[in-house]
Amino acid sequence: MRYLPKSDSERRAMMDACGIDSPEALFAHLPAAARLGRALELPAGISEYEIVDYFRRRAAENANGYASFLGAGAYNHFRPVLVDAVASRGEFLTSYTPYQAEISQGVLTAIFEFQTMICQLTGMDVANASMYDGSTAVPEAAMMAARLTGKGKALVARSVHPEYREVLYTYAKNQGMPVEEFGYVPETGTLDLEDLERKIDGLTAAVIVQSPNFFGVVDQVKAAGEIAHRSGALLVLIFTEAVSLGILEPQAEADIVAGELQSFAISPSYGGPFAGIIATREKHVRQIPGRLVGQTTDSRGNRAFCLTLSTREQHIRRERATSNICTNQALIALMATVFMTVYGKQGLRELAEQNLAKAHYLAGKLKPRFAGGFFNEFAVRLQGKTPEEANKSLLKKKIVGGLPLGRFYPELSDSMLLCATEMSRRPDMDALSEILGLAAR
Amino acid sequence: MIHNVRTHISQNEALLFERSSPGKRAYQLPELDVPPVDALAALGAGNVRAGIDGFPEVSEVEAIRHFTRLSTWNYAIDHGMYPLGSCTMKYNPRVNELVARIEGLAWAHPYQPEALAQGSMEVMARLEAMLAEITGMDAVTLQPSAGAHGELTGILLIRALLEKRGDPRKKILVPDSAHGTNPATAAIAGYAVENIKSTETGLLDVSALERIVDQDVAALMVTNPNTLGVFEENIARAAEILHAKGAMLYMDGANMNALVGIARPGDFGVDALHLNLHKTFSTPHGGGGPGAGPVAVKKALEPFLPVPRLKRSGKRWAWDYKRKRSIGRVRAFYGNFGVLVRALAYILAHGGPGLRNATVDAVMNAVYIRKRLEPYYDLPYGSPNMHEVVFSDARQAAHGVRTGDIAKRLIDYGFHPYTVSFPLIVHGALMIEPTETEGKAELDSFIDAMISIAKEAETDPQLVKNAPYNTRTSRVDEVSAARKPVLRWKGGEG
Structure with a gap:
C-alpha cells in the first residue's frame, strides 16, 4: 500500500529485533473475545486515479453551473489564489497545534496576526485563535457571559441565525441555562426592543443579537446594549457575514463578539469546515474559551510567540476548564489571515461596497420585505407563488434562488432570503428578478 | 551525533x-x-x-x-517524524486535498436543494456506513467538529437516553489516565466528574469500578487503548458492570489507530465513541485544526442523534429534521464536510485490508521503539503496548534532565518532540507515537537520537537543559507570556 513506507524485509528485520515471528504476535495479548475474527467488510484499496474519479462523479451529482443567491450563513465570495497557495504548504498543512514554540513560529506568528486583525475589525481588545465555527461560538459566548456575570439566563433575538440558536439550546439545556427568545419588528426586521425590555431581568447574563441579522438587516445593537447593561447583562454580538465588517462601524456596546469567518476565503464546502471567533474586552480575557497566542521573547532576546493563558484550558484545568475545546481551526484561520492580507485596509472596504451595491441593485427590482437598512442580504415576500414554487421555476433557468424562510419562521412562509455578493453577475440578477418579479409584491 | x-x-x-x-x-x-x-x-x-x-x-x-x-519557521510531518503521543501524526495524502477542492464539492452551499446535493450526501452516507463497520457500531453522526465536540455529543446522547428512562443521573467516571477533554466535556454536559485511580499496571481498576458504580453514575469515559498505549484487557467486564447498573460505556476513540481492522469497540461493550478523523483517518492537522469528530453509537442511542439525519427517500438521499427524541443540533449545517471527504478518500485508498495493514505497522513501529529504547529510558508500566509507548524521565532526572529538556534536545536532532508530561499518571512522561507512516530508516534515526540524548544527559546534562541550539528561535519564555499577556500587535514594539 502506497501510504506504508516499509518493505517486507524491513518488517522482518523489525520483527526480529522485537523477538516476534509474525505480525499476529503484536496482538496476542488482546482478549480473544475482543478481537475481530474476520476481515472488515470494506472494498479493497483503489488507486489515486480511481479516487479522483469517484469524487468527480459525486461532484457531478451536485449543483454545477448554477448561479446562486443563497447566503444565510454561508456566502459565495471569491477566494484569492494566494489563499490555497499558502494553506497548501506542507509546513502549515501538516503541522500540529504549536505546543513546541521553537519550531512552530510560523503558525504562531500567523495566528498572532490573525488575532490582531480580528481585533481591528471588531473593535475588541482580544480575540482567540478561532473556534469550530460561528454556531458553536454562540453557546461558548453565552457560557462565558454566565461566568463573568455570575448569572444564568440567556436572551436571544429571533433574528439570530436559527441554526445558531438551535446549537445554543442544545448546550444550554445541559448547563441548566434558561434561554428565552425576543422578537423582531415585523415592519423593519430589527430587534423588538420593547420585547427585550419586558423579558430582561436581574438574572439575565447575556443578551444575544446578530448584525447584520439573519434577514440581512443592520440591527439596533447600541440600543440593545444599553438595555442589557442597565440590567447588568452582557451584550453578545454575532455576525455571520464577515465581509460586512469592512464597512460597518464596530459596536462599542458589545462585550463579546462571536462570529463566523467563512466569508474570508473559506469555500462553502457544504457547511464546513469553517472558522468561528470570539473577541472581547481585555478585562474578560481570563474567561475567553479556546487557544490564545501571546508575544514573548526567546532566551536570546528575540521576539517570539507561544500559546498562552493555557490554565483556562482543558488539558490543564480538566473539569474546571472554561471550555472542553481542544481543536481550533488553525488552517482555516490561516486562510482568513491570507484573505485579510490580500484585500487589506482598502480592499476589504471596496469589497464590502461592491456587495452593498450588488444587493441593492437586486433589491431595487424586488421590494425588500423589511424596511431596515441591509448589507448584502434581504427578504422578499412573494405573491401568487410560494418561495418553493418560485425556486422550482428558477432552477429551470440554472438559478438557485433564495432560502425559503418558512422553514425557520412560520410567519414568513411567503418569503425568501436572497443574497448578492461581488460574485453575483448582473445578467443573473436580472433573470432572477424577472422571474421573481412576477411573484414579488 | x-x-x-x-x-x-x-x-x-x-x-x-x-x-x-x-x-x-x-x-x-x-x-x-x-x-x-x-x-x-x-x-x-x-x-x-x-x-x-x-x-x-x-x-x-x-x-x-x-x-x-x-x-519555513514551522516543523511539519512533511519534514520528518512527528511522534506526538495520542495525536497520531501520520502522513496526509495529497490526493485528499485535491478531491476536497473539486468545485462541485467545495462550492456546494449547505442550503442548496437536496436534489442538487446528492453527491455530497452520498459521500456522507458512504462514510457513515464505513465508520459503522470499522467501529462495530449501529449508527454514526458526522456532525461534531472535532474530538472534544464528539465527546460532548456522545455524553449528551447518553444523558438523553437516561433521561428518557427517567433519571439522567449525576456523575461521569473518568480514569486518572484520561485526556483532559474527558472531564471538561463531562462538566460542560452538566455532570459531576469522579476520577478513578488506575491499577499498579496502569489499567482500569475493575474492582474499584464495581464498588463505585451505582444509580448516580451515568457513564464511564474510557480511552482504549489507554493513554499508555495499553489495551484495556477488562474492557468487556467493565461494560458488564456498568450495564448491570443501567450505566453506559463511552469510549474516547483518539487511539483507534491501534485497533482498526483488529478489534471493534462495538464488539467489546462500548455504547458510544467518537473518532478523530484528523488522527486515525489522516486528515491534516493544519497547525491545530480543522478536525472532525464523528460519533458512533449502538442502536439504543440512535434515536437521540443530532438533527438532521440522512435518510433514504426512494432513490434519493434526504435530510430528516423530524426526530422528536434528538438531542438537537451540535453545530450549524451537517458537519465538517471538507474533512469528511478527505477521510473517505483515505479509507478508499487503503481499503479494508490496507487499513488493517496500517494498524499492524503502527503497532509494530511502537513496539520496535520500545524494544530499542528500553535499555536507555525507564519504562514505568510493563504491559504490552500497542500504537504508542510511554517512558519516564526517571533515569535522566537523576542528572537534572527532565522530559521537557529531552524533548527540546530532540529538536536539534531534526525531530518533533514526543508528547511531554502526559499521561499524568506517569511522572515525567515521554509519550511516543510513531504511526505507521514512518519507515525503518526514519525510526532508526529517531532511536539513535534518543539514545544519544540519553548519553548526553549523563555526560553533559547542561547541554540538554539549554537546548535547542539549531533553531532560529531558542527556548521561549512562556512564563512571561502568561504573566503579562500581549495578545495583539499594538504598534511600536519589537
Missing part, C-alpha cells in the same frame, strides 16, 4: 503591520457592473466605519513572501 539536519538560511520577517505602507495593494476587484450605492444612505450614518485602523497594506509579492517565510 546529529546527522539528520544541518542549518540553512532562514529569512527574518516582520509582522504584516510593520511591513505595511499606505496605498499598497495585493487585490484588484472587477469593474462594478451595477450602480454604486451611497453607504451612508443605505446603512445610516452611525453604522458606517471610517476605516480599519492598523489593517495591513502590502503588495502581492510581499504577501506571499511573508507567509512563505513564516512557513
